[in-house]
Amino acid sequence: MSEYPEYEVSDVYEGLKDIVSADYISTSIYERLNNAVDCRTVDLKRAQLPYVVVRPGSTQEVSDLMEYANSKKIPVFVRGSGTSLSGASSYRHKGIVLNTSRLTHFNMVEKSCFVEMGPGHCAQYIQEQLEKEGYFLPMHPGSMKVASIGGIICNNTSAHCVDACIGKPGDYILGLQVVLPTGEVLETGTKSLRRPAGIDLTRLFVGGDGLFGVITSIRLRLVPSFRNAYGIAFFDDAIGAVRAVQRMYTEKVPPPLFLEFLDEWAAKVGFKAQGLEPPHRGAVIIFQFIGQTEEEACAKRDRFLEVTRQEKATEAKPIDDLDYWNKVWTARSSVGPLAAQAEGGRGLSGEIVSTVEGLEDCYKDCLEMGDDMPTLNTLSRKYVYGHLGALSFHPAFITPGDWSDEVKAKVVNEVFLKEARLNIKYETCGGEWGQAARRVPFYRKRYGEKSFQLIKGIKRVFDPNNILNPDAWLEE
Numbered sequence: 190m191s192e193y194p195e196y197e198v199s200d201v202y203e204g205l206k207d208i209v210s211a212d213y214i215s216t217s218i219y220e221r222l223n224n225a226v227d228c229r230t231v232d233l234k235r236a237q238l239p240y241v242v243v244r245p246g247s248t249q250e251v252s253d254l255m256e257y258a259n260s261k262k263i264p265v266f267v268r269g270s271g272t273s274l275s276g277a278s279s280y281r282h283k284g285i286v287l288n289t290s291r292l293t294h295f296n297m298v299e300k301s302c303f304v305e306m307g308p309g310h311c312a313q314y315i316q317e318q319l320e321k322e323g324y325f326l327p328m329h330p331g332s333m334k335v336a337s338i339g340g341i342i343c344n345n346t347s348a349h350c351v352d353a354c355i356g357k358p359g360d361y362i363l364g365l366q367v368v369l370p371t372g373e374v375l376e377t378g379t380k381s382l383r384r385p386a387g388i389d390l391t392r393l394f395v396g397g398d399g400l401f402g403v404i405t406s407i408r409l410r411l412v413p414s415f416r417n418a419y420g421i422a423f424f425d426d427a428i429g430a431v432r433a434v435q436r437m438y439t440e441k442v443p444p445p446l447f448l449e450f451l452d453e454w455a456a457k458v459g460f461k462a463q464g465l466e467p468p469h470r471g472a473v474i475i476f477q478f479i480g481q482t483e484e485e486a487c488a489k490r491d492r493f494l495e496v497t498r499q500e501k502a503t504e505a506k507p508i509d510d511l512d513y514w515n516k517v518w519t520a521r522s523s524v525g526p527l528a529a530q531a532e533g534g535r536g537l538s539g540e541i542v543s544t545v546e547g548l549e550d551c552y553k554d555c556l557e558m559g560d561d562m563p564t565l566n567t568l569s570r571k572y573v574y575g576h577l578g579a580l581s582f583h584p585a586f587i588t589p590g591d592w593s594d595e596v597k598a599k600v601v602n603e604v605f606l607k608e609a610r611l612n613i614k615y616e617t618c619g620g621e622w623g624q625a626a627r628r629v630p631f632y633r634k635r636y637g638e639k640s641f642q643l644i645k646g647i648k649r650v651f652d653p654n655n656i657l658n659p660d661a662w663l664e665e
């Protein structure tokens with residue numbers, strides 16, 4: 190039985206309309222559906238439909254909303270763009286969807302080298318605003334064009350960016366404004382570029398999967414843009430690409446900003462869609478190096494090109510034509526949806542992270558991922574692509590659209606189970622798309638029962654009634 194009382198939609202609506210203007214509270218079935226589904230494989234059940242979708246326009250409104258929901262013990266699901274791939278944006282309980290799309294202030298304070306913004310902005314919009322003024326946004330998920338900046342910060346996802354080059358998004362967050370599940374408003378961090386040493390609650394909310402508070406404002410350090418140098422390398426045997434990355438790290442070649450991998454099947458789908466000749470076999474990697482000057486960026490890139498040749502790249506070359514770079518980048522970044530479209534199903538992938546030393550074995554494990562699983566092994570093809578420079582692979586499967594919900598649920602479980610086993614094997618932890626939700630069983634095994642209980646304890650302190658994003662934390 191649910192731990193939350195049941196309400197009528199009209200009761201919740203009445204309770205909220207004194208807090209947020211009725212124009213921004215929707216009980217329309219379409220809005221409620223739209224705001225409760227994610228890119229998941231499994232369909233939404235009627236009993237999981239939210240009561241209402243609310244779009245507060247200020248921190249005060251968020252605070253009042255949380256206070257109201259807490260007093261009534263109604264779950265609140267914070268929704269950026271709902272593109273989470275790990276179950277964080279699919280709800281099992283009825284509740285209020287707090288959509289962040291109106292939390293969109295934007296204030297660039299160049300005199301102090303930071304920008305403050307609301308969480309509801311699309312990441313690409315922020316990127317464009319920063320680039321116009323000569324700055325760089327230090328995060329780049331494949332969902333850049335749709336994901337909200339708040340959702341990205343909650344996951345602390347660097348995605349395409351290579352951690353060893355620029356770190357995680359959280360390294361650039363100077364401070365936050367957060368509304369607690371009980372309604373109190375917190376300020377964290379600093380306005381200085383000198384970040385607090387010692388205890389800084391900012392770090393709990395960044396990467397906190399939306400479990401501890403609603404982020405209503407983000408202060409991000411302004412990062413000046415740099416110069417770029419691009420390249421591509423083709424391999425008849427994908428292992429060569431993997432070894433080139435191992436050598437890059439062990440032979441002290443400065444890591445790139447992006448280094449992306451497509452296996453034969455992924456490259457075929459992606460390259461063809463861009464009108465490019467795909468590799469006949471093996472794999473392709475594309476990379477972008479950065480530097481203060483063009484010479485510096487090119488020197489780093491050229492050093493890596495040498496490494497790829499030592500690992501038997503059949504073709505390894507700089508890319509000077511930005512149109513070509515944009516095409517190969519799009520070939521990589523759209524491969525998931527393209528593969529799903531080509532096979533007429535829905536995409537499903539895991540995130541397997543390796544150590545530098547284990548990278549070759551890890552790639553081989555990704556090739557075999559699912560072969561020993563009863564449902565996954567019925568799927569004919571696997572695509573392996575990913576952020577190879579960041580030591581992260583996405584083995585991807587396409588599930589037929591006409592599978593029953595039960596079978597779809599099984600296959601999703603198998604992917605997360607295999608993902609967990611491999612990340613435990615390599616003693617790693619990624620967390621792309623969100624660490625909680627479906628990855629709680631992994632977390633418990635990887636870090637032990639004590640760690641798990643500590644996090645539950647922290648959640649209880651912040652959220653005594655467990656009303657904030659309760660479904661971003663699936664325990665079973």
Ligand SMILES: Cc1cc2nc3c(=O)[nH]c(=O)nc-3n(C[C@H](O)[C@H](O)[C@H](O)COP(=O)(O)OP(=O)(O)OC[C@H]3O[C@@H](n4cnc5c(N)ncnc54)[C@H](O)[C@@H]3O)c2cc1C
Pocket residue numbers: 228266267268269270271272273274277278289308329330331332335336337338339340341342343344346347348349398399400402403404405525526620621622623658661
């Ligand atoms: C085509 C595609 C490509 C993708 N590529 C990547 C990738 O390369 N790397 C990667 O990591 N992910 C990727 N994703 C997954 C997803 O886009 C990211 O996880 C993204 O960070 C989620 O942003 P969102 O705005 O959609 O968040 P949502 O899905 O809306 O929310 C994610 C979680 O954050 C919480 N949340 C959101 N905003 C707030 C807030 N203001 N305060 C408190 N909690 C909040 C939500 O409650 C939820 O628990 C991809 C998804 C798609 C569809």
